[in-house]
Amino acid sequence: MSYTIDGLTITEQLLRLTGRANKPFAERLHPGIPGVLGLRIPDLRALARRIAKQPDWERYLAEAEAGARSETEDFMEARILHGLVLGQIPVGALEPYLQHVARWVERINSWSVCDTFTFAGGKRLVAExxxxxxxxxxxxxxxxxxxxxxxxxxxxxxxxxxxxxxxxxxxxxxxxxxxxxxxxxxxxxxxxxxxxxxxxxxxxxxxxxxxxxxxxxxxxxxxxxxxxxxxxxxxxxxxxxxxxxxx
The missing domain is CATH 1.25.40 (Serine Threonine Protein Phosphatase 5, Tetratricopeptide repeat)
Structure with missing residues (x-):
């Protein structure tokens, strides 16, 4: 069963944000990259924060790491969202967290998917x-x-x-x-x-x-x-x- 938040799948949540999107502009910035919706990063960050606050955020990660179920749902912004969620979840032991990050890295398919990533905890995690x-x-x-x-x-x-x-x-x-x-x-x-x-x-x-x-x-x-x-x-x-x- 697909992961849902507020009764909507991740695909439905992303499509819901397209009213504020600029797809033509985003496609020009990402030539040759499939599945570009042109969603705004602040909207994706807000969705990532909501996912990370859910008690079942690990279910989201399991689904995201498995990849999209079909090419029509394999949005570039789904991969961005995956990385943004990794920047929001609580970090317990470091090694399991880095395994999640490593699995996401293999799904990077554009410069913007890569460049929006931050470690959960930011510089505090790095200092520790x-x-x-x-x-x-x-x-x-x-x-x-x-x-x-x-x-x-x-x-x-x-x-x-x-x-x-x-x-x-x-x-x-x-x-x-x-x-x-x-x-x-x-x-x-x-x-x-x-x-x-x-x-x-x-x-x-x-x-x-x-x-x-x-x-x-x-x-x-x-x-x-x-x-x-x-x-x-x-x-x-x-x-x-x-x-x-x-x-």
């Missing part, structure tokens, strides 16, 4: 389990598939760009060799965030041009677009751009 979460996330940097790899890059950026980890994190990012667009964009975003927070640690990686040229240039672009970057820094960083073959 820093070593285990570092090992869990860095293991994804060894994956060959585009979206699990992006997951590792982006969530490490979210929680481990700090004084203790930034230098090792940059070294870990150097090991990533993947031509997928969303991996390269994730790397550029993460490098830019490292620079904005720790420029003295990150700038040598840029001045020595240690990252792949496309990633290097895109990271420079993102840094220079940041309001946290001074005009003098922008001028200095612009000179570090490397020519690409199409240049």
């Amino acid at each position: 389990h820093s070593e285990q979460l570092w090992r869990f996330l860095t293991s994804y940097l060894e994956r060959e598939e585009e979206y699990p790899l992006r997951f590792g890059i982006v969530v490490l950026m979210q929680y481990f760009v700090d004084a203790e980890h930034v230098a090792e994190l940059l070294e870990r990012y150097l090991t990533v060799r993947h031509e997928g667009y969303y991996v390269r964009m994730g790397l550029a975003w993460a490098i830019a965030e490292c620079y904005v927070r720790y420029p003295e640690v990150t700038e040598p990686y840029l001045s020595e041009r240690r990252f792949a040229p496309w990633v290097h240039n895109k990271a420079l672009q993102k840094i220079r677009e940041s309001l946290r970057c001074s005009s003098e820094e922008k001028r200095r960083l612009a000179a570090l751009r490397v020519p690409l073959p199409k240049d």
Whole structure:
């Protein structure tokens, strides 16, 4: 029997939200991704909070982890909702929780499914389990598939760009060799965030041009677009751009 909340299945709950959706805009942002409804993230977060407050939220997870029953119900937003619920449920023992996260990672099929994820408990959970979460996330940097790899890059950026980890994190990012667009964009975003927070640690990686040229240039672009970057820094960083073959 399908999981229900307020008497409606998850599919029915999602379709109920389409009155506030912008499907054409969302489809343009997710070319080639099937099942895009264009639902608003705040609406999905509100639904995720309601699910996580139910006494039978584990039934929801079991159904979500099994995947949609048919292609017509396999909405991208159902996968986003799954990740958002994982950011709301109570965490008892860490390992069972990470097993739930790992099963969800295998269902990521777009950048927005990946990027809306946060750990339940946020930075408090990370502070309590820093070593285990570092090992869990860095293991994804060894994956060959585009979206699990992006997951590792982006969530490490979210929680481990700090004084203790930034230098090792940059070294870990150097090991990533993947031509997928969303991996390269994730790397550029993460490098830019490292620079904005720790420029003295990150700038040598840029001045020595240690990252792949496309990633290097895109990271420079993102840094220079940041309001946290001074005009003098922008001028200095612009000179570090490397020519690409199409240049």
